[in-house]
Amino acid sequence: MTTHGDFLLEAEGVHAWYGSSHVLHGIDLRISRGQTVGLLGRNGMGKSTLIRTLLGHVPQRDGHITFFGHDCSRAKPHQVARMGVAYVPEGRGVFPNLTVRENLLMAARPGRDGRCDWPYERVLERFPRLTERLTNLGNQLSGGEQQMLSIGRALMTHPDLIILDEATEGLAPLIVTEIWNVITDIKESGIATLIVDRDFRRVLSHSDQALVLQKGLVELAGPAAEVAESPDLTRLLGV
Amino acid sequence: MKSALTVIRDEHRALAAVLRGLQFTVEQARNGRQNPDLVLLKSMLDYIEAFPDKLHHPKEDKYIYRVLRERDPDTAEKLDVLEEEHRQEPEWLGKLRSKLEAFEQDSTNFEQFADAVEWYVNSHFSHMNMEEEVILPIAEKVLQPEDWKTIDAAFASNEDPLVGVGTQRQFRDLFSRIVNLMPAPYGLGPERG
Numbered sequence: 364m365t366t367h368g369d370f371l372l373e374a375e376g377v378h379a380w381y382g383s384s385h386v387l388h389g390i391d392l393r394i395s396r397g398q399t400v401g402l403l404g405r406n407g408m409g410k411s412t413l414i415r416t417l418l419g420h421v422p423q424r425d426g427h428i429t430f431f432g433h434d435c436s437r438a439k440p441h442q443v444a445r446m447g448v449a450y451v452p453e454g455r456g457v458f459p460n461l462t463v464r465e466n467l468l469m470a471a472r473p474g475r476d477g478r479c480d481w482p483y484e485r486v487l488e489r490f491p492r493l494t495e496r497l498t499n500l501g502n503q504l505s506g507g508e509q510q511m512l513s514i515g516r517a518l519m520t521h522p523d524l525i526i527l528d529e530a531t532e533g534l535a536p537l538i539v540t541e542i543w544n545v546i547t548d549i550k551e552s553g554i555a556t557l558i559v560d561r562d563f564r565r566v567l568s569h570s571d572q573a574l575v576l577q578k579g580l581v582e583l584a585g586p587a588a589e590v591a592e593s594p595d596l597t598r599l600l601g602v
Numbered sequence: 603m604k605s606a607l608t609v610i611r612d613e614h615r616a617l618a619a620v621l622r623g624l625q626f627t628v629e630q631a632r633n634g635r636q637n638p639d640l641v642l643l644k645s646m647l648d649y650i651e652a653f654p655d656k657l658h659h660p661k662e663d664k665y666i667y668r669v670l671r672e673r674d675p676d677t678a679e680k681l682d683v684l685e686e687e688h689r690q691e692p693e694w695l696g697k698l699r700s701k702l703e704a705f706e707q708d709s710t711n712f713e714q715f716a717d718a719v720e721w722y723v724n725s726h727f728s729h730m731n732m733e734e735e736v737i738l739p740i741a742e743k744v745l746q747p748e749d750w751k752t753i754d755a756a757f758a759s760n761e762d763p764l765v766g767v768g769t770q771r772q773f774r775d776l777f778s779r780i781v782n783l784m785p786a787p788y789g790l791g792p793e794r795g
Binding site: 491 | 604615
């Protein structure tokens with residue numbers, strides 16, 4: 364039986380607003396340690412807003428959000444980050460005027476429990492191309508290199524949860540497949556992930572659990588294999 | 603546990619990415635934009651030899667096609683073609699390697715190698731399209747839940763920590779090597795003059 368203590372993240376009845384626009388209408392989401400959760404839905408259904416709300420970026424919000432049992436319902440983004448949550452944003456968020464090395468080291472810190480299993484050397488070993496680009500500025504990198512840097516930087520914070528928002532957007536097929544391989548490596552190293560990506564088949568094949576949003580509501584949720592078989596899935600995703 | 607269909611589609615996507623990469627590398631060389639990287643080309647052929655030939659195709663033949671023949675005899679003709687292609691694959695790949703070796707020894711042999719790559723990649727895509735667009739949809743319709751139970755379990759075996767993590771790890775490492783050698787924007791490697 365799963366108890367509250369088993370959950371890394373618990374969100375209950377989450378609402379969010381942008382001005383007068385009510386975007387999320389009572390979302391429930393739970394992520395256990397080491398679990399991969401896929402977040403699906405058409406454009407504009409609330410996926411990125413849900414992520415931004417969990418991370419404390421949306422000021423107009425309501426509901427209950429805990430990380431490791433600590434109430435983070437009103438937490439600010441830096442407080443959520445300190446709870447062991449790393450974010451790989453859509454658009455990568457690489458600092459353009461810092462070198463690759465600086466981008467990696469500026470965020471580095473041990474995990475909540477003192478873990479240091481993704482040190483600088485291991486990140487460079489996993490992303491060998493970054494080794495060749497250490498002195499290059501963020502804005503001198505290709506899109507694929509920026510994405511690897513963004514994921515590498517997230518790993519160097521030794522998070523318990525990594526949120527990946529459209530990590531494969533606009534990249535070539537080889538790099539896209541490599542990012543999914545990296546996601547598999549992250550999962551194998553025991554880090555939980557929350558994944559948003561347009562390739563719903565790949566999201567479902569890499570996830571343990573999945574939920575599908577429609578107009579700010581969870582319309583479908585459960586084990587990813589069951590969501591993949593649901594007759595409602597293609598209708599909800601418009602595919 | 604991933605379903606067999608999910609595993610097949612995932613494996614096709616990974617293979618398609620490598621095949622497109624192979625095609626891209628040869629096209630760049632053909633258009634005089636980049637010198638072909640022999641280490642990269644060999645790595646891609648190693649991946650194709652190690653992954654689809656030795657792991658992917660045998661699973662399709664042994665678990666899906668065999669049951670499909672029983673459940674829907676009308677598919678036999680198409681399955682004969684696909685299985686024959688699986689059988690011929692090592693020979694096709696061997697020829698491709700020979701052309702690459704000939705090119706390595708004498709650069710004037712590049713066009714023969716490039717033509718062989720084009721033919722090989724197109725054949726592979728037409729094979730995968732037949733599987734994904736014709737055969738797998740039929741399988742989804744006619745195979746029974748008990749068939750899928752056996753098939754899914756067989757396909758999951760290379761996810762099994764006791765059987766396949768090392769193999770999967772090897773494929774992922776080889777794939778990473780290819781991505782890191784392939785020049786941007788198709789891969790993460792440096793541009794070549």
